[in-house]
Amino acid sequence: MYNSKIIGLGKYVPDHVVTNDDLSKMMDTSDEWIQERTGIIERRWIKEGSEDTSAVMGAKAARIAIERSGVTKDDIDFIVFATLSPDYYFPGCGVQIQDLLDVPTVGALDVRNQCSGFVYAVAVADQFIKTGMYKNVLVIGAEYHSGGLEKTTRGRGVTVIFGDGAGAAVLSRTEDRTRGILSSHLHSEGKYAEELMVAGPSIKHWVPEILEANDPNDTSYYPYMNGTFVFKHAVVRFSEAIVEGLEANNLKKEDIDMLIPHQANLRISQFIQKKFRLRDDQVYNNIQKYGNTTAASVIIALTEAWEEGKINEGDNVVLAAFGSGFTWGSVIIKW
Numbered sequence: 001m002y003n004s005k006i007i008g009l010g011k012y013v014p015d016h017v018v019t020n021d022d023l024s025k026m027m028d029t030s031d032e033w034i035q036e037r038t039g040i041i042e043r044r045w046i047k048e049g050s051e052d053t054s055a056v057m058g059a060k061a062a063r064i065a066i067e068r069s070g071v072t073k074d075d076i077d078f079i080v081f082a083t084l085s086p087d088y089y090f091p092g093c094g095v096q097i098q099d100l101l102d103v104p105t106v107g108a109l110d111v112r113n114q115c116s117g118f119v120y121a122v123a124v125a126d127q128f129i130k131t132g133m134y135k136n137v138l139v140i141g142a143e144y145h146s147g148g149l150e151k152t153t154r155g156r157g158v159t160v161i162f163g164d165g166a167g168a169a170v171l172s173r174t175e176d177r178t179r180g181i182l183s184s185h186l187h188s189e190g191k192y193a194e195e196l197m198v199a200g201p202s203i204k205h206w207v208p209e210i211l212e213a214n215d216p217n218d219t220s221y222y223p224y225m226n227g228t229f230v231f232k233h234a235v236v237r238f239s240e241a242i243v244e245g246l247e248a249n250n251l252k253k254e255d256i257d258m259l260i261p262h263q264a265n266l267r268i269s270q271f272i273q274k275k276f277r278l279r280d281d282q283v284y285n286n287i288q289k290y291g292n293t294t295a296a297s298v299i300i301a302l303t304e305a306w307e308e309g310k311i312n313e314g315d316n317v318v319l320a321a322f323g324s325g326f327t328w329g330s331v332i333i334k335w
């Protein structure tokens with residue numbers, strides 16, 4: 001048995017900044033409402049005509065992560081890609097990364113766990129490394145939300161929250177069992193699947209049926225979120241996942257050096273920070289700049305925290321996420 005260690009991190013966000021005031025020109029919303037309810041000031045959206053997609057942004061972030069890792073693309077043994085906004089209905093983005101990065105013809109797996117996607121993807125990669133099956137696994141979280149959002153007042157409850165971007169990590173084998181990913185904790189509760197979802201097009205609500213009905217009130221292909229309901233569950237599940245991870249490693253909340261929560265809403269992060277009595281320097285937030293980038297949010301935040309020198313050798317780093325499914329989980333890392 002081995003442990004896996006993060007040896008390279010990278011991120012990529014599109015250049016195009018969309019402010020809250022920009023959104024208020026498209027729909028009935030305001031900078032004041034968005035900042036007060038979510039903490040978001042601006043987000044990045046892929047500009048029309050750009051080459052960026054989830055796979056392309058994922059590849060850009062991955063090139064940086066590989067470059068910083070000290071291994072080469074030819075050393076990558078497996079690819080795990082988390083997204084809810086893949087370039088194609090199928091195949092998934094993982095195989096596109098194999099091609100875009102010209103990685104040898106290794107296995108590529110897509111993880112579909114929405115906001116918990118990166119936490120799930122790290123847990124998957126960690127298992128392959130622990131057992132000795134693979135040595136270096138490339139893990140990516142990327143989302144191209146802006147193309148699929150309803151940019152009118154009808155969609156404002158969801159559209160103002162989401163942003164585009166990507167992050168990537170190279171996980172590698174270490175024989176030091178006291179370092180790297182110490183444990184991961186994954187959960188789901190499918191009875192709430194319809195509280196945060198995109199219903200169609202899907203096999204249950206397929207394209208010919210949608211075209212034939214030609215119903216202007218059919219919003220099934222836009223994201224639906226029961227915001228208040230999701231919020232209430234998020235604060236409970238976030239806390240549970242963090243406590244579970246700490247207990248599994250005999251750690252106390254004061255042992256947390258850096259908590260990277262999924263960037264769903266600044267109010268959720270602040271609630272968790274208060275509940276665990278963490279100082280500002282123990283929690284990393286960047287939702288103000290990027291909005292909620294779903295499967296990319298934890299890895300973009302982790303990368304930025306590391307780039308800013310806020311994560312150091314020996315630190316206890318906690319990743320935690322909650323989202324559509326419902327799914328939630330945590331990863332405990334000894335850096």
Ligand code: UT7
Nearest residue numbers: 029030033037115156157160227228230231234264265323
């Ligand atoms: O990442 C996956 C997990 N996601 C989450 O954890 C998100 C959890 N939920 C949330 O973050 C919050 O529920 C939201 C930010 C989505 C919404 O905030 P809220 O305080 O729960 O607002 P609400 O949905 O209860 O809406 C309050 C009012 C409504 O108007 P009425 O019915 O009181 O007249 C909405 O129509 O705000 C209205 N509203 C808006 N007004 C201006 C909804 N969206 C907007 C908007 N601008 N963008």
